[in-house]
Amino acid sequence: MNTxxxxxxxxxxxxxxxxxxxxxxxxxxxxxAPEAVRATVLPAPKALPEFSLRDQDNVPFLRSxxxxxxxxxxxxxTHCPDICPLTLQKLASARRQLAAQxxxxxxxxxxxxxxxxxxxxxxxxxxxNAFGDGVTAVTGELEEINVLTAALGIFHARPPKPDGGxxxxxxxxxxxxxxxxxxxxxxxxxxxxxxxxxxxxxxxDGL
Amino acid sequence: xxxxxxxxxxxxxxxxxxEPRPPLEVRDISLYAPLxxxxxxxxxxxxxxxxxxxxxxxxxxxxQFSRIELHETQITDGVARMRRxxxxxxxxxxxxxxxxNRKHLMLMQPLPELDVDDPVTLRIAYGDSGxxxxxxxxxxxxxxxx
Numbered sequence: 364m365n366t367x368x369x370x371x372x373x374x375x376x377x378x379x380x381x382x383x384x385x386x387x388x389x390x391x392x393x394x395x396a397p398e399a400v401r402a403t404v405l406p407a408p409k410a411l412p413e414f415s416l417r418d419q420d421n422v423p424f425l426r427s428x429x430x431x432x433x434x435x436x437x438x439x440x441t442h443c444p445d446i447c448p449l450t451l452q453k454l455a456s457a458r459r460q461l462a463a464q465x466x467x468x469x470x471x472x473x474x475x476x477x478x479x480x481x482x483x484x485x486x487x488x489x490x491x492n493a494f495g496d497g498v499t500a501v502t503g504e505l506e507e508i509n510v511l512t513a514a515l516g517i518f519h520a521r522p523p524k525p526d527g528g529x530x531x532x533x534x535x536x537x538x539x540x541x542x543x544x545x546x547x548x549x550x551x552x553x554x555x556x557x558x559x560x561x562x563x564x565x566x567x568d569g570l
Numbered sequence: 571x572x573x574x575x576x577x578x579x580x581x582x583x584x585x586x587x588x589e590p591r592p593p594l595e596v597r598d599i600s601l602y603a604p605l606x607x608x609x610x611x612x613x614x615x616x617x618x619x620x621x622x623x624x625x626x627x628x629x630x631x632x633x634q635f636s637r638i639e640l641h642e643t644q645i646t647d648g649v650a651r652m653r654r655x656x657x658x659x660x661x662x663x664x665x666x667x668x669x670x671n672r673k674h675l676m677l678m679q680p681l682p683e684l685d686v687d688d689p690v691t692l693r694i695a696y697g698d699s700g701x702x703x704x705x706x707x708x709x710x711x712x713x714x715x716x
């Protein structure tokens with residue numbers, strides 16, 4: 364008598380468990396994927412062209428120098444007192460926070476000067492040192508800088524000032540380049556550290 | 571008694587015995603040392619106009635820097651530009667703010683011996699003949715964490 368009563372209960376419990384498990388699987392499969400907060404992620408990475416610049420140690424900095432690790436590229440100049448050092452400082456701060464999460468995929472910061480007349484290797488080397496570890500500063504001939512900036516959609520110009528000298532205008536974007544030396548994502552200004560940390564982690568993870 | 575109470579009330583309203591505020595005040599001064607390899611730096615601060623009239627700040631100078639200019643960072647269509655401004659307008663009973671990624675002072679060519687924590691004197695010219703002199707310590711721009 365008891366055995367007859369237990370069978371329907373066992374069947375009910377089994378079916379309920381199967382339904383619950385199925386519901387969990389469906390929920391997991393259909394949950395929305397994490398999205399980047401600020402970065403624009405390219406549907407297909409755009410390969411960088413060959414170029415020939417040099418870093419702060421006067422070592423050639425080529426397309427191949429970007430291969431093998433993620434890079435966060437920013438184009439500016441050392442005579443900029445406001446947005447350039449602020450952006451680099453935010454990138455450096457974000458990199459330190461990312462280092463606590465996934466050191467195996469920690470990106471490097473690449474600062475490319477668009478003011479090669481004043482930003483010699485020595486100048487950019489001392490400048491980059493202000494932002495801590497993981498910062499490479501790059502300069503070179505203007506024609507070679509143009510090869511890189513044209514491919515990446517980076518604007519820069521040096522309009523003359525009335526009293527002599529010149530200003531430097533430049534795109535304020537931060538570019539994410541993957542280990543295949545291809546452009547993967549773009550952060551548009553204004554920048555903030557939290558967005559860098561959140562989005563870069565997602566992008567490096569395969570977003 | 572009544573007249574005494576009225577006098578005390580009148581003095582309270584008029585601020586009797588208190589120092590009048592200067593027409594232009596400056597606070598929250600952040601004045602930074604040049605980054606390594608560079609000869610220019612930046613300063614941010616808040617100006618307050620305590621008067622009923624607009625105050626125009628027309629010039630900045632310092633014995634510790636060869637030149638100081640007022641600039642504004644503008645980002646248009648993703649492009650950052652710095653524009654020199656001839657003056658800073660502070661509306662009546664209002665503030666004008668110099669802050670990151672906005673208006674700021676560019677300080678050029680410091681004295682060679684100037685070091686972090688040294689006091690820097692800022693002379694601020696305003697109106698027809700107004701001059702405000704303030705002092706702030708030179709601060710390191712960023713804390714380097716490794």
